[in-house]
Amino acid sequence: MPDKIYGSKILITGGAGFIGSFVVEELLKYEPEKITILDNLCRGGLENIKTFKTNPKVEFIEGDIRDLPLLEKCIVNKDYVFHMAALRINACAANPKEGFDVMIKATFELADLCIKHQIKKVIYSSSASVYGLAQHFPTSETDNPYDNQTFYGSAKLWGEQLFRSYKFMYDLDYVALRYFNVYGPRMDTDGKYTEVMIRWLNCISDGTTPLIYGDGSTTMDFIYVKDVAKANVAALLSDVTDEVFNVGNGVETSLEQLLSILLKVNDSILIPEFKEENTVNPVSRRLADISKAKVMLDFEPSVDLAMGLNELSQWYFEKKAFTV
Ligand SMILES: NC(=O)c1ccc[n+]([C@@H]2O[C@H](COP(=O)([O-])OP(=O)(O)OC[C@H]3O[C@@H](n4cnc5c(N)ncnc54)[C@H](O)[C@@H]3O)[C@@H](O)[C@H]2O)c1
Structure with a gap:
C-alpha cells in the first residue's frame, strides 16, 4: 500500500x-x-x-x-x-x-x-x-x-x-x-488566536498566574x-x-484538567485563577467517537495528552531560549 x-x-x-x-x-x-x-x-x-x-x-x-x-x-x-x-x-x-x-x-x-x-x-x-x-x-x-x-x-x-x-x-x-x-509543536505562539496552552506556557515561563475563563468545566478532545x-x-x-x-483522541478533557496536566509535566506549582468568561462559548463539550x-x-492516535504536552513544552522552551 x-x-x-x-x-x-x-x-x-x-x-x-x-x-x-x-x-x-x-x-x-x-x-x-x-x-x-x-x-x-x-x-x-x-x-x-x-x-x-x-x-x-x-x-x-x-x-x-x-x-x-x-x-x-x-x-x-x-x-x-x-x-x-x-x-x-x-x-x-x-x-x-x-x-x-x-x-x-x-x-x-x-x-x-x-x-x-x-x-x-x-x-x-x-x-x-x-x-x-x-x-x-x-x-x-x-x-x-x-x-x-x-x-x-x-x-x-x-x-x-x-x-x-x-x-x-x-x-x-x-x-x-x-x-x-489539535495541539503540538509549531502551534502559533504569538498570533492573534494564540491557543490557551501557549498562554499557560507563557505563565509557567514567567511565573505568573494562569487564568481560566469560566469554571474550567468546558471540555475538548485534544489530538497531537x-x-x-x-x-x-x-x-x-x-x-x-x-x-x-x-x-x-476519544478522550474528554476539561480546561481545568488540561492546565493541571500541563503544570505537572512542567513541574510547576502555579495556582490558577478563575475569571468570568468574557465571551459566550456556544460549544461547551467535545468528545469524538473515533471508532x-x-x-x-486503521488509524488510531498513539500520543496521550501528557506525552504530547511534554513534547509541546520542550518545543516551547527551546524556541523561547533561541529567541531570547
Ligand atoms: N488546528 C486545529 O485545531 C484545527 C482543527 C480543525 C481543523 N483544522 C483545519 O486544518 C487545516 C490546517 O490547520 P492549521 O491548524 O495547520 O492552521 P494554520 O493556519 O497553521 O495553517 C493553514 C495554512 O494555510 C495558509 N493559508 C491560509 N490562507 C491561504 C490562502 N488564501 N492561500 C494560501 N495559503 C493560505 C496559512 O498561511 C497557513 O500556513 C485548516 O484547514 C484548518 O481549518 C485545524
Missing part, C-alpha cells in the same frame, strides 16, 4: 502551516517524487518548513490559493492533493467575505481543477466545528451539523459536501477529516499534531473514498 505514495506527486495547500508541515514530514517517509507546498504565509511560516526546506523533493511556492492560474499550475501533473489552506475560525467571523473567498470559492476552484487534471484522491481538512455543540457524546460522524453556528463550520461543511457531490458527479475520490482540538499527520497519510493510503472521519477511523482507516 505505501507504494501509492512512492514516486507520486503531491500538492499540499497550507503546507507551511502548523498541521500541514507535519503532513509533509510524514509523507516524506514514503518517498514521493515531489511534494509541492502552496502557502501564502498569512499564518504558518518558513520556520515550520525548515526541516525539509532544502529537501529536493519539496517545492515551496509562496502564493495564494485564490490565484487561479497559480493554483492550476500547482495542480497540473499531481497525483494527490491535501487541501489544508484555510482561515481560522475567528478570522472567518471577523471577515466573512474573505472567509467566503478562501474557504468556499477557492475550494470550489480547487475541486474543479482536480477534475480537470484527473487527481486520484483529495484529502480535505475539515473540522469538528461542523457539529457545533453536538447532540451525542461521544460524537460520531452521523451527528447532524445543524447546531453549528459559525461561518467557519459552515464553510468546512460546504467543502465536505462539495467533494461528496463531485464524487457523485465526476467520480473524484476524496476523504474528509474532521479534526478535533503528529497523530493528525498520520491520519492524513492513512486516509490517502487506504482505498476508502467518499467518507468523513473524526480525528480526535470509524479505527475500523475503516
